[in-house]
Amino acid sequence: xGPTGVPSSARSPFATxxxxxxxxxxxxxxxxxxxxxxxxxxxxxxxxxxxxxxxHRFFQRIFQLHGWPxxxxxxxxxxxFFFTYWVGVFDILAIYIVPLEExxxxxxxxxxxxxxxxxxxxxxPVMLIVVGLGIVAAMVHWLALRAAGLDYPLRVYLxxxxxxxxxxxxxxxxxxxxxxxxxxxxxxxxVTSIPMAASILPGLIYMxxxxxxxxxxxxxxxxxFPNTLIWHPDFSARWGLVLAAVFCCAALVxxxxxxxxxxxxxxx
Numbered sequence: 001x002g003p004t005g006v007p008s009s010a011r012s013p014f015a016t017x018x019x020x021x022x023x024x025x026x027x028x029x030x031x032x033x034x035x036x037x038x039x040x041x042x043x044x045x046x047x048x049x050x051x052x053x054x055x056h057r058f059f060q061r062i063f064q065l066h067g068w069p070x071x072x073x074x075x076x077x078x079x080x081f082f083f084t085y086w087v088g089v090f091d092i093l094a095i096y097i098v099p100l101e102e103x104x105x106x107x108x109x110x111x112x113x114x115x116x117x118x119x120x121x122x123x124x125p126v127m128l129i130v131v132g133l134g135i136v137a138a139m140v141h142w143l144a145l146r147a148a149g150l151d152y153p154l155r156v157y158l159x160x161x162x163x164x165x166x167x168x169x170x171x172x173x174x175x176x177x178x179x180x181x182x183x184x185x186x187x188x189x190x191v192t193s194i195p196m197a198a199s200i201l202p203g204l205i206y207m208x209x210x211x212x213x214x215x216x217x218x219x220x221x222x223x224x225f226p227n228t229l230i231w232h233p234d235f236s237a238r239w240g241l242v243l244a245a246v247f248c249c250a251a252l253v254x255x256x257x258x259x260x261x262x263x264x265x266x267x268x
Contacts, residue, residue, distance in 0.1 A: 013113040018121040025125035026132075030087065034133050037083045041076050041141030045148040048072050062207055063227060069145065069152040070230050076141045077164045077226045080134060082196075084165065088130040088172035089192045095122045096262070097179055097188045105267050116259025123176060123255055127169055134165035153233060159240020160229035166247035167225070171195045173254035180261050203227060 048055075049068040059065045065074055099105035108118055138161040145152055174195050179188040202223035205212055213220035221228050229236045 013111050014117040014121055017108075017111075017113065017118065018124065021122055021125045022128075025129055029090075030129055030133065033083060033087045034136060037080060037133065037137040038140040040079045040083075041137065042144040044072050044075050044079075045141070045144035045150060048075065049148065049150070062210070064231060065227075069150040072145065072148075072150055073141075073152055073157065073160070074227055074230055076138075077160060077229070080137055080141070080161070081164050081168050081199075081226065084130050084134045084137075084168050085171060085196055087133060088126060088168065089175055091126040091129065092123070092172060092176050092179070092192075093185065093188060095119065095126070095176065097182070097185055100267060101184055109267060114259075115262040116256070119176075119259040119262055120255060123173075123258070126172070127251065127255075130169050130172055131165060134161070134168065138165065153237065155237040156230075156233040156240075159236035159238070159243075160226065161240075162244035163229055163236070163240045163247070164226050166244035166251070167199075170247045170251045170254070171199060173251040173258070177254060177258045177261055180258065180265055199225065 048071060056068065056071070059071045059074075063071075063074065065071045096105065099108060109115060113121075138157075141161075142154070142157055145157075175192045178191045178194070182188050182191055203225070206220065206224045206227075213224070221232065229240065
């Protein structure tokens with residue numbers, strides 16, 4: 001009998017694997033990452049406003065951020081994206097690449113379990129960890145803003161943070177598909193850097209060449225992410241959660257596509 005009183009043989013292979021993966025999903029490295037992301041927000045909230053006025057003018061002129069609250073939130077969102085993305089990426093490697101490289105992936109797939117079900121059972125806890133880390137860290141960042149006396153609208157912050165967390169989840173789901181087409185960790189790490197680089201590239205271009213977007217305000221509003229969520233607070237407050245839901249749905253579609261891709265892969 002299992003711990004729930006249900007005979008182990010009566011549980012489906014998917015339920016058994018999912019239960020095991022959920023049971024060991026949160027590990028010491030996630031606790032360390034959560035502490036690091038949270039402390040980043042606290043440090044930024046109390047430290048950045050003490051910088052010289054020249055730093056304020058830099059953010060105002062280059063990034064069109066007006067006031068320390070906007071500057072701190074922009075840095076919070078960038079850090080939230082960066083840290084949670086890499087936490088998710090390293091967990092994703094354990095689904096396909098590491099078992100393949102260490103030659104025990106076939107042990108998973110030899111069970112009476114469809115490959116799509118295997119993919120879902122292994123990635124679902126990763127997605128929960130990414131979302132959980134993002135939500136808890138964002139809450140700490142908001143409390144740090146309040147404690148530091150930085151006034152920023154709560155609805156705008158919630159919408160922007162939710163969109164960033166969901167966007168990160170979507171990129172992690174893209175990585176999960178992309179690494180199915182490589183066969184070693186080194187190549188996988190190179191591949192995982194591409195979605196993040198593509199995501200921040202418009203912002204880097206805007207930093208050095210804002211004139212590129214001068215004649216295309218719509219492109220700037222879409223591509224320079226996540227700063228656009230701060231530039232358009234009304235959109236973030238009204239549509240941020242909706243945008244987050246769209247990104248989450250896209251991530252689920254990508255997970256299903258990854259299961260299909262795994263079905264077609266030669267894992268020997």
